[in-house]
Amino acid sequence: METKGDWRVSLAGECMVSRPFSMHDEPEFLEVWDLIKDADVSYGHLEMNFAVPEELKWPARGQGIGSFMMSDPAIAKDLKWAGFDIMSTAHNHSFDFGAEGLVATKKHMKEAEIVTAGTGVDLERASEPGYVEKKNGRVALVSTSSGNQHFMWANHAKGSFMARPGVNPQRLQFEFKVDPQTMQNLKDFAEKLNIVKPPKHGPKDAFGFLIPGAQQWGDPECFVEGDECEIVSSCNKRDLARNLRSIEEASSMADLVIVAHHFSVSDGPRGDTPPRFVREFAHHAIDGGADIYVGHGWHKTLGIEIYKGKPIIYGIGNFFAHSEFIQHVPYDSYDAWGHDVDALPTLHPALHPLHPGLDTPSSTWWSSCILQAAMKDGKLASLRLHPVEMGRESNKEATLHRRTGKGKHALTEGRPMRAKGEDAVRILERYRHLSEPFGTNIEIEDGVGIIRV
Template sequence: MTTSKTWNVALAGECMVCRPFMVHQDDSPEFAGVIELLRDTDVTYGHLEMNFADYEELRWPARGQGIGSFMMADPKIAADLKAAGMDLMSTAHNHSFDFGPEGLLATKKHCRDAGIATAGTGLDLELASEPAYVEKPKGRVALVSASSGNQHFMWAGLPKGGLRGRPGVNPVRIEYEFVVDEPTASQLKQLGENLRVSKPTKSDKPGAFGILLPGTQQWGEVNTFVVGDAFEINSRCNKRDLDRNKRSINEARTMADLVIVAHHFSVSDGPRGDTPPKFVQEFARAAIDAGADIYVGHGWHKTLGIEIYKGKPIIYGIGNFFAQSEFIQRVPYDSYDAWGHDVDRLPTLTPADHPLHPGLDTPSDTWWSSALIKLEMEDHQLKRLHLHPVEMGRETTKEARVTRQTGTGDHAFTEGRPMLSQGEDAVRILGRFQKLSALYGTTVEINDGVGTIDLSSAPQIAKSA
């Protein structure tokens, strides 16, 4: 077969999908337009922020802490995703292990049965790290998927000593360094000595010192402090994880004609702002250097800027595409407990109680909107990128007024299905991409409700590379 050097690619964001949706494909032009954009392409990628399993396939929730949702939905929804056009989906994220190995492996099985290739999770570390491949008329496409911010028991492991490897996610672990001024460093050292929580650090920087707080003693994670002129948090990728993922990307570029790298990160260098953490930029650029054609970041449930690096797109935050976590039918005890519900009355509590899910307890002008991204690639270089704004049932204002509601309860449940956005909402969605992409020297032009990055001229590539 002669490999085509041009690709039209569709990228969809975080699919927190737990309701069948293809029944609505002809309901409105705004939703039909989304489906058409997903299908009218050479290959379509999305991030699956959900697990699929029949309940008899599961045992129990694998974690007992945190306010995060326990993501689980009807496996039949995988068929809807395939019918909508999904070819490849990343499954490495902070909810991959919500229901342990059983839920993780069932998700891969149901996606495979629906005809969707998945990457980022597996029976052991080697399988979780390997690329997924899909055959398309224009050639072979590969996906490598990784996650940062997972708890230790969620990391996939390798077999050793006669023991099987651990199912889990393909991790990119993070190493942090906290920079403080001299007076603060002196106070922290005194605090460490007085509370007897001072510990040696692995850092080889002069004057570096460590503190191991009681809450992290079980993991042995020492917080490393160094003295500097300004306060800042420096994060970097664990070298072994970075090297392993670079090997997977190198495999993918050798064995496929187009390579997509998906990176889920649920942690940040401080509060989640409008720019990605340092370790994310490190990983994204390393992925491109290793042979990736496209980098897609997600995890903060909000859109971030787009960088053009060596002529290839780095999408730091693609945002949500489906936002339906509040419709999860089976909510475990742990969620009711974490959100402060009276678990002594557990039999009287239901999934309709509020709050039970993060991101939904307060209004957000970024949770309910994003863009379906269409790429034109030629000879492994980006020619054009089109941003088609979508909304999931709320306005893109600080108040986030509900525009599409399900049910009539006291708390408005937002329908959460993506539709093409119009009017002022579309302007705000695209304006955010435009503003945040400009931080990387990337120009987003807005015309007729669509944002466009046009690299038909060389200067922008040279400037960003």
């Protein structure tokens, strides 16, 4: 019998899934689910909500360029068919349809017998680990999200008010270091517009201003003088302490602990390097008892670090890319994307653009890897990367080879299939290149990436 420290774990990326899929039987498709099921436990990130209209009231977000993620609850059963045991639900779309949508998603996933973590009816339930019982032992998942708006955070009951359902937040703060000349320019700019406001966080000599229209979001940006310009992000200490308590609980009550961290913000444009606060949180998570850290949110693959014998996957990428097929699109999305909402009855969900990431070619949106981790005595022994694609090649043109529909704007079919040939090599080469700065070596053998520890 294997010891409780020995595990085979399959990890998949962001499931923006809005179409049933269990009826398909192409060999390249079934290979994907063979890989998911070839493990003691299988994890994926659910970047979707499940509900029927009768369970909802109205879209809660009402702002911003982005998809409103909601689809048929029956798809949760397809995810169970696919082999998923446990899935994270904390992300920037968790509150798209308010408390009703969040609670409905949890309910439908439970009915499909998939354990979830990261959202709940209050902050305690959103922060608590999800547990799944497996033959090899007990697995825990702690799920958190960075970058959500204030009203999406779960809270506690207080002052005779009920608690707000929401996500388990891992908030962050930024400091903007600037050289002396830039600092003087900023002060001149803010004083001329009369928008100077000291920040609540940062050193005593920090400078801040608040742009009109952003007053409702609270603390102004924090600028500090330094030798050069750089953005310094860090974890909110109270959220970090709360999440570490959840990880401590999970480590005490389970034999394998996975921490999932969804981050939709960055230190500047979304590049190929994880933000500082993400590396800070990932290291704290492993130090606090996590066995595997999985990051997602940028819809692209990022590097892998082996830290104290445990894998940190900074960006696991997309696994389903079905956002173009969301059938019920609210007013706010048409408005945000510039469609003529005065002609609302003529607008329909096949219009373009309606979803981010799909309006320009992307070499990273349509591909990722299924990661199979072999843990031995509580440490990583090997990590195998099996490349998958969602209907486009991972080149600059994002060449389409699986299409749905016959409209002028080509819709990408969006299911994961095993990537082959040059496309598989490109997917793996990206992971190899981005992992090298962390001292991680990925060997590519017969279309599979291998990390040996």
